[in-house]
Amino acid sequence: MSELQEVVADLLERRGAAVEAIGSHELTVLAPPEIRKSMGWPELARLGFGGERSHEAIAIGLEGDWLDRFAALLGDEGRWSEREVRYANGVSAPADPVQVLDRALDLPNAIWRFRGMTATSTRCLILTFRYTAMSDDKREGLIWLGFNTGTGAIINDLLPQLRQALAQMPDWHVPDRGTVLAAGPRWTSAAVEARLRALVGRQVRDEIEPFLRAMRRRLTRDRDRVHAFHDELHRASATRLAALADAKGERAEADRQRETMRAQAIEREHRAKLDDLRRNYALRITVEWVQALELYVPVQRLDVLIRRRKGERLIQLDWHPLVRAAESPLCEAGLGRDRVRLVCDDKLHLTEPDGQAPCTACGKAYCRVCFPTACPRCGHGNVAP
Numbered sequence: 001m002s003e004l005q006e007v008v009a010d011l012l013e014r015r016g017a018a019v020e021a022i023g024s025h026e027l028t029v030l031a032p033p034e035i036r037k038s039m040g041w042p043e044l045a046r047l048g049f050g051g052e053r054s055h056e057a058i059a060i061g062l063e064g065d066w067l068d069r070f071a072a073l074l075g076d077e078g079r080w081s082e083r084e085v086r087y088a089n090g091v092s093a094p095a096d097p098v099q100v101l102d103r104a105l106d107l108p109n110a111i112w113r114f115r116g117m118t119a120t121s122t123r124c125l126i127l128t129f130r131y132t133a134m135s136d137d138k139r140e141g142l143i144w145l146g147f148n149t150g151t152g153a154i155i156n157d158l159l160p161q162l163r164q165a166l167a168q169m170p171d172w173h174v175p176d177r178g179t180v181l182a183a184g185p186r187w188t189s190a191a192v193e194a195r196l197r198a199l200v201g202r203q204v205r206d207e208i209e210p211f212l213r214a215m216r217r218r219l220t221r222d223r224d225r226v227h228a229f230h231d232e233l234h235r236a237s238a239t240r241l242a243a244l245a246d247a248k249g250e251r252a253e254a255d256r257q258r259e260t261m262r263a264q265a266i267e268r269e270h271r272a273k274l275d276d277l278r279r280n281y282a283l284r285i286t287v288e289w290v291q292a293l294e295l296y297v298p299v300q301r302l303d304v305l306i307r308r309r310k311g312e313r314l315i316q317l318d319w320h321p322l323v324r325a326a327e328s329p330l331c332e333a334g335l336g337r338d339r340v341r342l343v344c345d346d347k348l349h350l351t352e353p354d355g356q357a358p359c360t361a362c363g364k365a366y367c368r369v370c371f372p373t374a375c376p377r378c379g380h381g382n383v384a385p
């Protein structure tokens with residue numbers, strides 16, 4: 001059975017249909033009236049998946065509006081889910097936590113000391129978004145973003161392995177109350193949104209970059225063609241006008257007028273063609289939230305002391321046994337998509353390098369967490385990195 005066939009069979013059964021597989025490519029479905037109505041099926045429908053189906057089977061595939069119809073059947077179910085990963089034989093730990101931190105931390109202006117490691121569990125929030133980019137062509141896809149709400153870290157770089165590990169675990173445990181409470185308070189939706197906004201935009205831009213590059217190439221090619229074609233017409237018209245410049249008489253005057261009007265018409269057409277291109281290549285990007293998973297996982301929590309000048313600050317960083325890797329450290333200003341963090345002088349905030357960048361007006365470097373809106377020296381407004 002294909003994955004699509006399995007999903008459809010499962011969904012229809014949950015909605016009260018009797019489903020039976022025939023061979024590996026077909027299902028017979030005895031569906032309740034509301035499903036028959038929304039799908040446009042007879043009482044006993046035969047659904048075919050893939051190429052080898054009998055001719056009375058209704059072809060179900062990813063094309064057409066089948067997915068929309070099944071999604072309508074699904075409603076909002078599955079949008080939010082909670083899952084707890086449990087290990088029967090205890091949680092593994094890294095043999096050398098200092099080495100783990102050595103790989104995870106890159107602090108050019110501070111030093112760090114490993115202070116201890118505790119087995120605990122945390123809540124990871126994993127969000128799925130669908131994006132659609134439309135211009136003369138269309139690109140659709142999914143992106144995943146993840147946060148560890150226990151430490152505040154972004155765990156995007158762990159997600160491919162994490163999702164793979166989860167897919168290979170057949171058991172789905174719903175977390176009990178104790179686990180949920182132990183993971184600490186959930187982030188408010190405002191807190192989630194504040195962190196998501198820039199991150200989603202950036203990630204979608206990265207995803208569609210190849211698509212945009214190909215689109216720009218086509219646009220340049222088309223625009224060059226339009227220019228070349230009209231340049232040629234312009235030149236020919238200009239040559240004819242020049243030839244008529246010294247001619248006298250009514251006939252010559254009429255020719256000159258005709259030629260001038262032709263040149264204007266060429267100009268107009270040129271502009272109209274460029275407008276067409278603009279419309280044809282106008283880019284529209286939509287991003288919609290599809291799914292959220294609250295994942296409760298066992299972790300090894302590493303306590304790390306950060307030192308900068310005379311200041312000290314204790315931060316925490318989780319090592320995730322599921323993927324046997326540490327997350328990158330929290331980032332309090334900027335997207336923090338790589339591991340480099342600068343530490344601020346006063347409060348030892350961890351930011352990406354841009355989060356401590358010099359003021360564009362007076363040149364004073366300052367922390368964007370301590371001073372989120374403007375430069376403390378000259379008051380120049382601060383543009384988010």
Ligand SMILES: [Zn+2]
Pocket residue numbers: 359360361362363364375376377378379380
């Ligand atoms: Zn300034």
Ligand SMILES: [Zn+2]
Pocket residue numbers: 344345346347348349367368369370371
């Ligand atoms: Zn600061």
